[in-house]
Amino acid sequence: KQEVTQIPAALSVPEGENLVLNCSFTDSAIYNLQWFRQDPGKGLTSLLLIQSSQREQTSGRLNASLDKSSGRSTLYIAASQPGDSATYLCAVSRTTDSWGKFQFGAGTQVVVTP
């Protein structure tokens, strides 16, 4: 069974510093991987989706990389802002049935201090 781990569980950085969030998974045979942002008491917002054939995706200050062979993905957020404070979740698709069924990590809670 696919297991997804996000370490650390919580992270605090001063404004302007770059954020590096890690996601590891046990089964490298994935269809794709998605990063989400969740604000307290809210639903999830998709940030980036990386297909298994891709090595990275970029959107504005966000960059996500994927290394299937080592079972890792990293989300980089450049020049962090207080508005980036949220929980970031990584989700890995299940290859046996690629109908968007994802296995989620527990998330990394990020606080960006002014």
Place this chain on the structure above:
Amino acid sequence: DGGITQSPKYLFRKEGQNVTLSCEQNLNHDAMYWYRQDPGQGLRLIYYSQIVNDFQKGDIAEGYSVSREKKESFPLTVTSAQKNPTAFYLCASSGRTGGETQYFGPGTRLLVL
């Protein structure tokens, strides 16, 4: 605006009672999903549906039931058989092509009286 709506925002259940959570989408997505989120844990899949009148159990389906009579709607019933229902429930949808971006609703928080 296209999106997913969930209602109610908060729901209280008495012991022995069944309650139904609503999920509606206007994104014309074929697939819909229900997840449960507990504090400090990732989301766990309860049920999913790939097409109208068809749905499949996820990892934690016991004590829950669903229906998919319309493409836009995927209600979740939390039955009295679910002994620990207190959680945050999230509904999501995605396009027919497998693995497309998932879009989430705002969630329903279920509390037990």
